[in-house]
Amino acid sequence: MSDQIVIEPETGWIRIDFKELFEYRELIGFLAWRDIMAQYKQAVFGIGWAVVKPVFSVIVYTLVFGKVAKLSSSGLPYPLFTLCGVVAWSFFAASLDQSTVSLLNNTNLLTKVYFPRLILPISGLGRGAVDFVISFILLLILMGIYGFSPSKTFYFLPVFFAMGLGLTLGIGLFFSALCAKYHDLKFAVQFLIQLWFWVTPVAYGIENIPEKLKILFFLNPMTWIIEGFRWSLLGVGEMDLNKILITASFSIVVLSGGLFYFRRMEGEFADII
Amino acid sequence: MSETVIKVHNLSKRYNLGELHNQTNSFRDKVIGFFKKNAGSEKRETIWALKDVSFEVKKGEILGIIGRNGAGKSTLLKILSRITKPTRGKVLINGSVSSLLEVGTGFHPELTGRENIYLNSAILGMRKAEIDRKLDKIVDFAEIEKFIYTPVKRYSSGMYVRLAFAVAAHLEPDILLVDEVLAVGDAAFQKKCIGKMEDVAMEGRTVLFVSHNMNAIRRLCGSAIWIDKGRIAQKGPTAQVVGEHEESQLIRLNDFSFVRERDPEELTGLDFYIKRVEMLNPKMEYTNIFSYNDSLILLVDLDGELSENKYSIEFRIYKDSGEFACTGVSGALHGIYFDNHTKRIKINIGPLILTNGKYKISLSIITGMSRADTWENACLFNLINCRPFSLPQEIKTPVCVIQHAFSAME
Numbered sequence: 001m002s003d004q005i006v007i008e009p010e011t012g013w014i015r016i017d018f019k020e021l022f023e024y025r026e027l028i029g030f031l032a033w034r035d036i037m038a039q040y041k042q043a044v045f046g047i048g049w050a051v052v053k054p055v056f057s058v059i060v061y062t063l064v065f066g067k068v069a070k071l072s073s074s075g076l077p078y079p080l081f082t083l084c085g086v087v088a089w090s091f092f093a094a095s096l097d098q099s100t101v102s103l104l105n106n107t108n109l110l111t112k113v114y115f116p117r118l119i120l121p122i123s124g125l126g127r128g129a130v131d132f133v134i135s136f137i138l139l140l141i142l143m144g145i146y147g148f149s150p151s152k153t154f155y156f157l158p159v160f161f162a163m164g165l166g167l168t169l170g171i172g173l174f175f176s177a178l179c180a181k182y183h184d185l186k187f188a189v190q191f192l193i194q195l196w197f198w199v200t201p202v203a204y205g206i207e208n209i210p211e212k213l214k215i216l217f218f219l220n221p222m223t224w225i226i227e228g229f230r231w232s233l234l235g236v237g238e239m240d241l242n243k244i245l246i247t248a249s250f251s252i253v254v255l256s257g258g259l260f261y262f263r264r265m266e267g268e269f270a271d272i273i
Numbered sequence: 274m275s276e277t278v279i280k281v282h283n284l285s286k287r288y289n290l291g292e293l294h295n296q297t298n299s300f301r302d303k304v305i306g307f308f309k310k311n312a313g314s315e316k317r318e319t320i321w322a323l324k325d326v327s328f329e330v331k332k333g334e335i336l337g338i339i340g341r342n343g344a345g346k347s348t349l350l351k352i353l354s355r356i357t358k359p360t361r362g363k364v365l366i367n368g369s370v371s372s373l374l375e376v377g378t379g380f381h382p383e384l385t386g387r388e389n390i391y392l393n394s395a396i397l398g399m400r401k402a403e404i405d406r407k408l409d410k411i412v413d414f415a416e417i418e419k420f421i422y423t424p425v426k427r428y429s430s431g432m433y434v435r436l437a438f439a440v441a442a443h444l445e446p447d448i449l450l451v452d453e454v455l456a457v458g459d460a461a462f463q464k465k466c467i468g469k470m471e472d473v474a475m476e477g478r479t480v481l482f483v484s485h486n487m488n489a490i491r492r493l494c495g496s497a498i499w500i501d502k503g504r505i506a507q508k509g510p511t512a513q514v515v516g517e518h519e520e521s522q523l524i525r526l527n528d529f530s531f532v533r534e535r536d537p538e539e540l541t542g543l544d545f546y547i548k549r550v551e552m553l554n555p556k557m558e559y560t561n562i563f564s565y566n567d568s569l570i571l572l573v574d575l576d577g578e579l580s581e582n583k584y585s586i587e588f589r590i591y592k593d594s595g596e597f598a599c600t601g602v603s604g605a606l607h608g609i610y611f612d613n614h615t616k617r618i619k620i621n622i623g624p625l626i627l628t629n630g631k632y633k634i635s636l637s638i639i640t641g642m643s644r645a646d647t648w649e650n651a652c653l654f655n656l657i658n659c660r661p662f663s664l665p666q667e668i669k670t671p672v673c674v675i676q677h678a679f680s681a682m683e
Contacts, residue, residue, distance in 0.1 A: 007355060007364035030395040034381055041383045112374045113396055114355040182300035267358035270351065271288065272298075 014263045020116050028119055031106075032126025039127060050134040054090065058083045061203035074205035074236045080146050081230070085202040087135045088229040092164045092222065093193050094128030099172025100189045103180045107273050117266045118259075121169065121176050143234075151235030159244070160228035166251035167221060170258030177265040180273045200226055206237065221247050275331040276367070278448060278479050279353070284326040284362035286348055286503075288542075290318040320541065322348040324503045326362070330481065332447075335474050337494035337511055338483045339518055342539040342647060345503040346483045350374060350452050353481065368447030368479070371398055375452075375643050377437030382426035386417055386436055389425050393440045407443045415439035430604060435462060442469045448479045453486075453644050462605075467492065485635065485647045486589075487515055488597045502538075519595050531559035533652050545577040545584070545613075546646040547636050552654060555621075561652070565659035568623025571652070572682065573636060575616045583610035585639040586618055586679060593631035593653070601677040604639060609679050617682040622675060629659045 040047050058079050065071045066078040073081035102124035103110060103117075110117070143149070179185045200222045201209065209217050217223050224239075224247045231237040323345045330336050338346050351357045353364060354372035379396040380389050390411055394404045412418055415435040417428075425433065451470070470493055473480060484490055490497060490511060497514040499507040507514045532551045540546055551572040554560050563569055573586065585604025591597055601622065603609040611618060633653050638645040 005355070005364075005366040005370065007352060007359065007366070009359055009361060026401055027395050030392055034379075034384065034392055037388070038381055038383050108375075109379055109396065111356060112372075112378045114370075114372065115396070115398075181298065182303065183298040185300050188300075270357045 010267050013260055014266075016118070016259055016263055017116060021118060021122075024115055024119055027115055028123045028126075031119065031123035032129075035123070035127045036130050047134070050131045051138060053131070054083060054086050054135040054138060057086045057090075061086070065204045069204075071204040071208045074207060074230075076234060076236055077146050080142055080148070080234070081205070082203045083135075083139050083142055084230050084233060085226055087132065087139050088160075088164065088226050089197065089200065089202045089222075090135065091128050091132040092168045092225070093197070094131065095125050095165060096168040096172045096193060097190065098124035098128055099169055100175040100179055101186050102172075103176045103269060103273065104183060104186065110273055111270050117269060118173075118262065121173055121262070124172075125165075125169070139233075148234060150233055151231075153232045153235065153239075156228065156232035156239075156244075159248070160225050160232060163248050163251040164222070164225040164229075166255040167225070170251070170254035170256070173255075173258030173262040177262045177269075180265070180269045196220070196222060199223075202226055221250050275333060277329050278332045278367045279330040279481075280365045281326060281328050281353075282363045282365075284323055284349070284352065284364060285321060285360050286323040286345075286352060286357070287319050287321050287360040290320055321503050322542075323352070323359075323500075326500070326503075326505055328498055328505065328508055330479055332368075332479055333477045334496060335480045335482065335494045337490040337497035337515075338481060338500060339485070339487070339490060339497055339515065340500035340506070341649065342543070343541040344500045346500050347374075347452055349500065350450050350481065350483055354450055366448065369398075370448045370450065371444045371446035372450040373397075373441050373444075373452065374450075376434060376441060377641075380425055380433070380437065383424055385424055386415075386421040386428070387412075389436070390421075390440055393437065394443075397441065397444055398446070399444070411439045411443050414442060430608075431462070434605075438462070438466055438469075442466075446478070448481070449473060450481045452483045453647075485637075485644075485649055487519065487591075487595055490515060515595075530652075531561055535648060539648070543577065543646055545579040545638060545640075546575065547573055547638060547648045547651065548576040549574040550634075550636065550648075550651045552652050555623075561654045563625055563654055563656055565629075565656065566624045566626065568621060569625060569654065571620040571622065571634070571636075573618045573620065575618070575638065579613040579640065579645070581613065581640045583612055583640075584645065585610050586620065587637040587639055588620060588622070588677075589635045589637075590622075590627075590675075591633050591635065593633060598627060598632065599675040601675065601679075602639065603679040607679065611681055615681040619680050619682050621678045621680075624676060625656060626675065627656050627659065629656055631655055 040049070043049050061082045062078045065082070066073070099121035102120040105124075106120050109115075109120075175185060175189050179189075199216055199220050201217065206217070206223070206227060224243050227237045228239055228244065228247075231239045326345075326349065338349065340346050348357075350372065351374070352359050353366070354370065354374065356372075356374075377393065379393055381392065384392065387408075390408060391401070391404055394407075394411075395401070399407075412421055415432075415438075417432055417436055420428065420432065425436070428436070467489060470480070470482070474493060480493075482490065482494060494511045496509060497511045498505055499514050499518045507517050531553070532549065534549050535547060552559065552561055553570045553572065554563070555568050555570060557570070571588065585602060587600065587602035589597065589600045601620075603611070631653060632655075633650045635647065635649045636651045637647040
C-alpha cells in the first residue's frame with residue numbers, strides 16, 4: 001500500500017474507486033458484524049427476533065387482508081403468499097432504512113477516521129441480510145409444509161433480489177447524503193417506506209387492485225420486484241422479459257445515480273454532519 | 274538524504290460559520306427560515322481555518338504542531354487524514370497513514386474487550402490477520418487479561434483508555450498523525466504512552482504530533498511548526514519554535530489579573546469551553562500572590578453545550594520558563610466527573626509546595642477520550658516565601674505532586 005496519496009480539493013462528479021472498496025472489504029464485514037451483534041445482544045429473544053417478526057407479520061396480514069378484507073392471493077395459500085412477500089419486502093425496506101441512517105449512526109467514525117465513505121451504507125445492509133437469510137429459511141420450511149417445491153424459474157430469484165437491492169440502495173445512498181446535512185430527513189424516509197408499502201402488493205395478490213388504481217401500482221418498480229420474487233420462487237403471477245428489463249434498467253439507473261451523488265457529497269460529510 | 278514523505282503545498286480550508294457552530298441540521302428549520310426572512314438576504318460568513326500552509330516532512334521525522342486553540346492544528350490533521358477535503362492547495366503523501374485523532378474510536382459498549390479490539394483495529398486500518406497476530410500483545414499492553422470477555426460498558430474509564438491506546442499503539446503505519454490523544458489517563462499511563470511514542474520514533478516512522486503539552490513536544494519532536502490563525506507562524510527546530518511560541522504567550526500575558534476572560538478568537542469551533550477563571554485565596558479574596566504552603570482557589574466558568582453527559586477538568590501548572598511543575602485532573606485521578614449542566618467549578622490547589630517565582634496555569638476540559646478544550650496560560654500567579662534551607666523535607670522541584678480538590682459550584 002505505498003502508492004502516493006494525493007489530497008486536493010474535489011469538485012463535481014467523482015469516479016467510484018472500486019479498488020479501494022475492495023481493499024477495505026474486511027471493514028465492511030466488521031461494521032456489519034458490530035451492528036448485528038449489538039442488536040441481538042440487547043434483544044430479549046436475541047436472534048429469535050429474526051423469526052418472530054416475519055411470523056407475526058404473516059399472522060396479522062393473513063387475518064386482516066385474507067380473512068377480514070377477503071382479498072385473494074393468486075391461488076396460493078394465504079400464509080405462504082404473504083410470507084414470501086414479507087420476506088422480500090422486509091429486506092428491501094430494511095436496506096433502504098439502514099443505508100439512509102448509516103452516516104448519521106456513525107458520526108464519530110466519519111469525523112475521526114478515514115475509510116471510503118461508501119463502506120458505511122454498504123455495511124448497513126448487513127443486519128437486513130441476516131434477517132433475510134433467517135426468514136428465507138423459514139419461507140422454505142413453510143413451502144415444504146404446503147408441499148411446494150421451488151418452481152423452474154427459481155434461477156431468476158437472484159435477479160429480482162439484485163434489482164430490489166439496487167433500487168433501495170440507490171435511494172438510500174441519495175438520502176444518506178442528504179441526511180448528513182438534514183438529520184430530520186430520516187423521518188421522511190421512514191414515512192416514505194410506510195407509504196410505499198401501501199402501493200405495493202406485498203400481502204395481497206396483484207389481481208385485487210381496482211382498475212382505476214392499477215396505473216399507480218404498475219408504475220411502482222417494487223410491485224414488479226415483489227411479484228417477480230414470488231413468481232420465481234412459487235411460479236404464480238405474470239412476468240415477462242419486458243417487465244424484467246425495464247425494472248432492471250430502472251434499478252441500475254437509480255443505483256448509479258445514488259452512488260454518484262453520494263460520492264459527490266462525500267467530501268463534506270465530516271464538516272456538516 | 275532522507276526522502277520527503279509529506280509535502281504540503283498552499284493548503285487552505287474554508288468553513289461556513291454555520292457549519293462550525295452546527296447551526297441547523299434540520300430540514301424543517303431550513304424551510305421555515307426560507308419563508309421567514311427575505312430569502313437570499315443572508316450573508317454567508319466564512320472563515321479560513323487554514324491559509325496557504327506549506328511544509329515538508331522527511332521520513333523518520335517527528336514533527337510537533339503547536340498553537341493556540343482554534344489556530345487550525347486539528348483542521349490540518351483532519352485534512353492530512355483525509356477526513357475532510359481542502360478548499361485549495363495540495364498534499365502529497367508517500368506511505369501508509371494512520372490517524373489517532375481520538376482514542377477508542379468506534380468502541381461499542383455492548384461488545385467485549387476482545388471484540389472491541391478487533392473492531393477498533395479494523396477501523397484504524399488493520400487486517401484481520403494482523404489483528405490475530407497482535408491480539409495477545411495488545412491485551413498485554415492494556416493490562417486487562419482478566420476482563421477481555423467482559424462488555425466494555427463495565428470497564429472503568431482507566432481500563433477503557435488503556436485498551437483504546439493499546440490498540441492504537443500497535444498500529445504500524447509509515448506515517449502516524451496524533452492529535453493530543455496523550456491527554457487522557459493517569460500519570461503512569463501517560464508515561465507509558467510517551468514511551469511508546471518514543472519507540473515509534475526510534476523505529477524510523479514519521480510522526481506528526483499535535484499537542485498543547487510543550488514538554489511532550491520538546492521531548493519527542495525534532496522539529497515543530499507553530500500555527501497561528503490558520504497560517505504557519507514559525508517552523509524549524511523544536512527549541513526555537515516552542516521558545517518563540519511561549520514568548521508570544523507571555524507577551525500577551527503580562528496580565529496578572531485575578532479575573533481572566535477567554536479571548537473570543539480562541540473560541541471558534543468550540544461547543545463547550547472555559548470562559549473565565551478567577552483566582553482567590555482560601556478566604557475567597559482575589560489575589561495572585563501566594564506564599565509557600567498557601568492554598569490557591571480557582572473558580573472556573575464554562576459555557577456552551579456539551580453533547581457528552583459528563584466531563585473532567587484538568588489543571589497544569591508551569592513555571593514561567595515553561596517547565597512543568599505539577600498537575601491534577603478530576604476524572605482520571607479522583608473519579609470526579611461533572612455533569613454537563615455544571616458550569617462553575619472550584620479547584621482548591623494546595624498546599625503550594627513550589628519554589629519562588631512566576632507560574633502559569635493551563636486548564637483543560639476532558640470529555641470521554643479527548644480534550645474538548647485547552648486554555649493555555651489561563652492565569653498567572655507569583656509564589657513567594659519559599660525558604661528551601663529551612664524546610665523539613667527536600668523539594669524535588671519543579672515537578673511535584675500537589676494536593677488538590679475539585680468541586681462543583683452552582
